[in-house]
Amino acid sequence: MLTQNPLDQERKMSESRKKLRWFVALSTLPLLGVVTAFGLVPQNELDLTSLKAAIQEIALPEDAEKQATAASFWRNERVQRGDTVVELLRRLNIEDAVASDYLRKADEAGSFRKLAVGKEVHAETNAAGGLISLRYLGENATQVIIEKQGDDFTSRALPAQLEKRLFVRTGEIQTTLYAATDAAGLPDAAANKLNELFSGDIDFHHDLRKGDKFTVVYEMIYSNGTLLSAGRIQAAEFINQGRAYRAVYFQKDEQHGDYYTPEGNSVRKAFLRSPLEYSRVSSGFTNSRFHPVLNKWRAHRGVDFAAPTGTRVKATADGMVASFGRENGYGNVIKINHQGRYSTVYGHLSRFAKGLHRGQRVLQGEVIGYVGMTGLASGPHLHYEFKVDGRQHNPMRVALPDATPVDDADRVAFQSVADDLVTRLNLLRNTNLARLD
Numbered sequence: 001m002l003t004q005n006p007l008d009q010e011r012k013m014s015e016s017r018k019k020l021r022w023f024v025a026l027s028t029l030p031l032l033g034v035v036t037a038f039g040l041v042p043q044n045e046l047d048l049t050s051l052k053a054a055i056q057e058i059a060l061p062e063d064a065e066k067q068a069t070a071a072s073f074w075r076n077e078r079v080q081r082g083d084t085v086v087e088l089l090r091r092l093n094i095e096d097a098v099a100s101d102y103l104r105k106a107d108e109a110g111s112f113r114k115l116a117v118g119k120e121v122h123a124e125t126n127a128a129g130g131l132i133s134l135r136y137l138g139e140n141a142t143q144v145i146i147e148k149q150g151d152d153f154t155s156r157a158l159p160a161q162l163e164k165r166l167f168v169r170t171g172e173i174q175t176t177l178y179a180a181t182d183a184a185g186l187p188d189a190a191a192n193k194l195n196e197l198f199s200g201d202i203d204f205h206h207d208l209r210k211g212d213k214f215t216v217v218y219e220m221i222y223s224n225g226t227l228l229s230a231g232r233i234q235a236a237e238f239i240n241q242g243r244a245y246r247a248v249y250f251q252k253d254e255q256h257g258d259y260y261t262p263e264g265n266s267v268r269k270a271f272l273r274s275p276l277e278y279s280r281v282s283s284g285f286t287n288s289r290f291h292p293v294l295n296k297w298r299a300h301r302g303v304d305f306a307a308p309t310g311t312r313v314k315a316t317a318d319g320m321v322a323s324f325g326r327e328n329g330y331g332n333v334i335k336i337n338h339q340g341r342y343s344t345v346y347g348h349l350s351r352f353a354k355g356l357h358r359g360q361r362v363l364q365g366e367v368i369g370y371v372g373m374t375g376l377a378s379g380p381h382l383h384y385e386f387k388v389d390g391r392q393h394n395p396m397r398v399a400l401p402d403a404t405p406v407d408d409a410d411r412v413a414f415q416s417v418a419d420d421l422v423t424r425l426n427l428l429r430n431t432n433l434a435r436l437d
């Protein structure tokens, strides 16, 4: 799961229940959706010619069948920085003193206590929060299974048999994006990513139309039949008001992967449209407006985003802190220089991010300060300016430059990955049409 937000916990829980039901539903009602199991890793060796024939229902692993009928719940959580056994169990909804004791003290459960930050743990509990079984990837490519046996627990390690399965789902918008991704059975992580991938081109609040369509190729990693992680999108297409947008994932080395159009341009913009996650424009860009504090008409060459004091303010693009401090009208203000001709300004801040300094390199999305109402402000809001060659432009309207495209050196490798993924998107689209006839 990508999200660790506590607000998502409840949703995740019901999601995981729903998912089990969904797997079962698929086996009996194949027409509900087209699910393609492409087989195992490595994906580049997949035989595309057999793809059409491979359209099939997901074979239920034996385990899953058991899971679906027993009165038990599966939950998964990632280990977080500073986690304790008790804290992790709490997030997994485990209320079981015997299990807690075993996991904290038993020698056999030592690998559990050594789990690194970011590792995923899957737990099966009964309705009362009692632990039935726990699974995670241990050291030396093993999968550890801890299970209730009578009144106690046992632990065993199997050689991990990792499988990467690629799935394709398609959906059509009826109301909202998330209603459609839910109906299509897309995991939460993939749905969020789909939203993020195309949000530079499509405003999902205003531009979405009934009948818009999406196709998503994403991976699920299984070990010995247990789902370990869900969701990375390999390729996606979104057709909005008749116009198709596509993104493919390309990993140029171990550390660096990103999304590009099939032509190799970045799908990310060099700038975020807004420096705040959730906000509304309270005062737009204009050459003349009535100023609420000064009580007179004057130009407003920026955009005001209303948000509560303390809301995190993010750098809208990679850049370098040119200055920060207190200025008359702006109050606490940060100025950032970006590549080439661009710079941005963030005003009325309540405070700056810890350790912020002049000349500091910041990344797109990095928190640089917090919303406030210092300077000439009638209420808490962020004043944001977007400058090209030192002159303000309307950040909500200006054509934003794209982030860096694929390096020339990686072109050949990229093209083969992209072509393969695009073929998959096309195949599914055609197969879908055929099935609907």
Ligand SMILES: [Zn+2]
Residues within 6 Å of the ligand: 283, 300, 302, 303, 304, 382, 383, 384
């Ligand atoms: Zn303003």
